[in-house]
Each structure stands twice: as structure tokens, then as C-alpha cells.
Amino acid sequence: MSASVEPTGRDGIVEGTLVRPAEERPRAAVLSVGSELLLGDLTDTNATWVSQRLTEHGVEVVHHLAVGDDLDQLVAAVHWLAERVHLIVVGGGLGPTRDDLTREAVAEAAGVSLERHEDLEEAIVQRFAAMQRPMAPQNLKQARIPAGATPYPPVGTAPAFGVTLTRPSATRVIALPGVPWELQQLWEQHVADEVSAIAGLRVTVTRVLHVVGQGESDVAATVEPLIGDRDDVILSFLAKGHEIQVRLTVSADDHDAAAAASQPVVEELVAALDGHVAGVDDEDLETVVVRLLAERGATVATAESATAGDVAARLGRVPGASAVLLGGAAVYATEAKHRVLGLPTALLEEHGPVSEAVTEALAAAARATYGADWGIGTTAVAGPGSVDDLPVGTGFWALAHPDGHVEVHGRRIPGDRGQVLQRLGSAAIDLLRRRLAGL
Numbered sequence: 251m252s253a254s255v256e257p258t259g260r261d262g263i264v265e266g267t268l269v270r271p272a273e274e275r276p277r278a279a280v281l282s283v284g285s286e287l288l289l290g291d292l293t294d295t296n297a298t299w300v301s302q303r304l305t306e307h308g309v310e311v312v313h314h315l316a317v318g319d320d321l322d323q324l325v326a327a328v329h330w331l332a333e334r335v336h337l338i339v340v341g342g343g344l345g346p347t348r349d350d351l352t353r354e355a356v357a358e359a360a361g362v363s364l365e366r367h368e369d370l371e372e373a374i375v376q377r378f379a380a381m382q383r384p385m386a387p388q389n390l391k392q393a394r395i396p397a398g399a400t401p402y403p404p405v406g407t408a409p410a411f412g413v414t415l416t417r418p419s420a421t422r423v424i425a426l427p428g429v430p431w432e433l434q435q436l437w438e439q440h441v442a443d444e445v446s447a448i449a450g451l452r453v454t455v456t457r458v459l460h461v462v463g464q465g466e467s468d469v470a471a472t473v474e475p476l477i478g479d480r481d482d483v484i485l486s487f488l489a490k491g492h493e494i495q496v497r498l499t500v501s502a503d504d505h506d507a508a509a510a511a512s513q514p515v516v517e518e519l520v521a522a523l524d525g526h527v528a529g530v531d532d533e534d535l536e537t538v539v540v541r542l543l544a545e546r547g548a549t550v551a552t553a554e555s556a557t558a559g560d561v562a563a564r565l566g567r568v569p570g571a572s573a574v575l576l577g578g579a580a581v582y583a584t585e586a587k588h589r590v591l592g593l594p595t596a597l598l599e600e601h602g603p604v605s606e607a608v609t610e611a612l613a614a615a616a617r618a619t620y621g622a623d624w625g626i627g628t629t630a631v632a633g634p635g636s637v638d639d640l641p642v643g644t645g646f647w648a649l650a651h652p653d654g655h656v657e658v659h660g661r662r663i664p665g666d667r668g669q670v671l672q673r674l675g676s677a678a679i680d681l682l683r684r685r686l687a688g689l
Contacts (some may be wrong), residue, residue, distance in 0.1 A: 275501075276448050277335040278304050279313035281327055283343035283352050284428060287316045296341040296433055303437060305456065308449040308501045309337065310484075319343065324355035332359070332421040337448060339441075342428030344408040346389045352425050353411075357396035359423075360415050365397040370409045377407050402440040406432040412444065422448065455508035457516050459496040462528045462535055462680045469494045472522050476515075483515060491665070491672035493528065493535065525689045528680060535679055536564045542686040543574035543624075548652070550682065551620035552578035553591055553612035555603065556630035556645065561675045576620040581612070591615040602638045604629045606646055606658045613648035613656050624685075625650035626678050633667045643670050647678035649685065657681075 280297045287294050294316060301311045312335060317327045324343070331338050343352030357364050370393035378385035395401055395411040402410040408427040415421045424441055426433045461469050466489045473496055477485045484499035498515055502508035520527045528535035543550060552562045562578030565571050579590055584603045587593045593611050601607040609629045617625025630645035631637045637644075646660040659681065663670045683689075 276309050276337060276450075277312045278309045278337040278339065279315060279331045279335045280304075280311065281331060281338055281340045282314070282316045282428075283319070283324065283340060284316075285318035285349070287342075288318050296428065296430055299430070299434065300339050300341065300437070303442070304337075304339070304445065305454050305499065307442075307445045308454045309445060319349035319351060321351050321355055321358070324351055325358045328355060328359040328415075328423065332415055332417075332419060332423075336421060337445070338421060338423045340423065340425040341433055344392060344410065344425060344427045346386070346391050346407075350391075353392075353395055356399075356413060356423055356425055360396055360398075360413055361417065362397040364394040365399075367393050367395065367401055367409075370395070370401055370403065373403050373409070374407055377404060402426075402436050404432070405435045405439070408432065410436045410440070412441075453503070453505050453508055454499055454501045455505060455512060457498045457500070457509075457512045458531050459498075459516065459519060459523070459527050460529045460534045461494040461496060461523060461526050462492070462676050464494065464523075464526050466494050469496060469523070469526075473519055476518060476522060482511065491669045492676040525684065528683055535676060535683065536568050539679055539683045539686065540565060540568040540571050540574055542683065544570060546686065548623040548686070549574050549576050549620075550624040550626065551576045551616040551622035552626045552628075553616035553619075554578060554580050554626075554628045555582055555587070555608075555612065556632050557628045557671055557675045557678075558582050560671060561626055561628060561678055564675060564679065576622045579616065579619070587612065591619060602640075604631050604637055604640055604644060604646065606648075606660060609646035609648040609660075610656045610658045613650040613658075614654075617650040623652045624682060625656075626682065628674055628678050630663070630670060630674050632670045645670065645674045645677070647674060647681060649678070649681050651685070 280300050282294050282297050286292045297314050304311050313331060315327055317323050328338065340352055343350050353364060371390050374389055374393060375385060389407060392408050396413050399411040399413040406427060406429055410426045412422065412424045415423060426436055466487055470487060477483055482500060486497045488495040488497060496519065498512055500508050500512040502511055516530060529538040554561055559578055559580035562575065565575050581587045581590050584598055587598060588595050593615060597607060597611060609627045612627030613625040616627060627648040631640045631642050633642040636642060643663045645663045646658060648656055648658040650656045663673050665673065
């Protein structure tokens, strides 16, 4: 990897920022520090957040690496990444305790010593004074950063810094605290403009297609041939319990140009996926359904057994849902279906609580009970055991139409208990979306 840098200030380190390589897209890595990440005690949300910000600036993230609180491993990680990327963003390890070793590791990787900054010490003292808390002397350790580094004054108690290494190749290293709100504020105050300069002010837009009712391999089989080997579009898939997200990343000189460049690709994929795209970008399945109901002046109500109110809750989280969602009944127990919604006992005994007939009756009862235009009903065997000889994953969903007609669908839904319930709820909501859209 080659890149040009500002004039060298001292051995192994460069004063100033990395100059963007002229002939290649800048590449970055996120290095997360902390043994708690490796032990599974914490989820690394910082790496996700930083990757999103880097991508928005047109920087390609090629590595995520988590390292424990070990000096030798941290130094080795910095060296390994510096051979492969132009920018390393380090999160964590800047605190006051003995296991906070990021400062020492970056200094050793650069071949320099740590340098005391009186202005950073004073900033730390003032932070504790502002919080009206006594300060343990060991907090001043945080004011020692690699010699020649650019300091970023603390927003919490831990200063951050940026350095540019020359060995093994020119690489900018930005070290930020692991506390999420501190990391994010320091990014906005000091790092964002620097990353823009490294990226050459290019902007990256990621378009998201929310696909419902198909598996990841089915979606890929449709999408991948259409994208082919295009260098201007980065394609990725994200499988969630209730949908498959097709993510298209495009870079351009500004946001409008990137969005315009991506639009023909989005339209082509929406057409190819043949009605399975529930929404695009911020419009997920629930948002689209609430919008379609509002546009038509229509309302919906739910009667849920297996999903236990989740369908109504998902719709209710959308702003404006109060105008279209009249209510819902979580009738989980068999007796509740009779006592709350009036389903005949004979129907329940003859067909069982998980059946086409009972699900149809639930949808009709939801519509009639709440006076809604549309009614949704759900039943399923979510597990861990079977019900009435029905295997785990057996699910039914029904939709009562404004004219009183009820349609029922059912299939064996794959996954664990949580996935079965999520997918069942999505199938029910998506059925309403399709009928509202005339599909």
C-alpha cells in the first residue's frame, strides 16, 4: 500500500494528517480494545457506529478487529493493520486504569515515547470539578499521549489523539475513548473533517431495500446477477429475523449525485424482486403499511395468539399509527379466544387453537370488535414442543377485508422461537401491505 504524507516530524511518526492516496479509494480499519469484548460481556456498538460514519465519507472499511488488554497484542494489531489500510480508528483503552494500554501501544508502534500535556491535565481537572467529584491522581495518566500526536481535548475525562505512522507504511491512527457518547462527540468535533479530507470530500450513500417473504439465498439469486461486477456499487445483504436487507452503497462528489446514481439500480432491483420489496431506505414494512392505510383513510385491528400483540406493537411504533390502528387483542390462551373475542368453543375444540379455521375467525373478530376496515389474525406453534401433532414452526395468518372476505395463509416457518414469531408477524403485516398496494 502506498500513500503520500505530510513532511516527517520525527522518527516513525508524521506531524499532520495523511494525504489521501491519489489513485485508490482510502481503506480503513476499526480496532476495538477491551478484554470485555472478547469475553462477550459487551456488544461492540462502537465499531458499527464508526463504520457507518466512515462509509458515509466514502472510506472503505475492510477490517474490524477486537483485541484484549494486552500491550504486545495491541502493538502487533496496529502493525498488522497499518500494512493494509490508510486509516485505523481505535476505540477504547484510553482510561485511567492499568489495563488501559492504547496510548502505550500506539506510541510503541510509532517508535516514540509518551509525552505529558499540561493543557490536557488541566482539562481533566476541570471536568472533575464541573462534575463536583473528587479526582483520583491516576486520571492524569490520560494526559500522556504519543509524542508528536495531535491531542483532542476530552468531552468526558479521556483525551483522544491522532497520529500518522510512517512504518510499515503511511497510516493515520485516530484513538478515541470507548464510552460511546464520548467517542461520538469527539468524532463530530475533531475527526469528521479529518476523515473528509482523507477521503477527498467524496460522499457515500447506502440505499436499503427491505425484502419480505423470501430467504437470503433466493434474494441473492435475483440480485447478484443484476449487479454483476459493477465497481460503482457495493452490494451486501443483511438477514434479520423478519426481513432481508439488500444494501447498495454508491459514492459520488455529493449526496444528491450519489442518490441519483443509485436510483436506477434501486428501481431495477425493486422490479426484479416482484413485490417482495416492502420498502426502501427509511420506509420499512410497518412504515409503508401505516402510510398506505392513512392514504386510503382505512383502519386495522389485530387478534393475535402466537405473536401475543407483536403485530400491533410493530405498527404502533410508527409515527401516525394512532390514526389507523384501532386496537388489538393478545388472546394467547385458548379460553381467551372464546371469552374475549367470542370464538365458539365448538370451533376451538374441533379445529384446535392453531388452525386455518381459528385464525380466520380471529381476523374476522378483530375487524368486527374494533370496527376496523381490516382485521389481522395469527396463530402458530412457536415451540419448543409440538401442539396437536403440529410440528414447531407451523403458522397461520389471516386478513379480513373490508367486504368481510377473509383470506388465510399458512406454512412451516423456519427458525427458533423468536424467529418464528418475528417471521409470522411480518407475513401478516406484509399480506396487508400487498392488498393495500393492489398486489
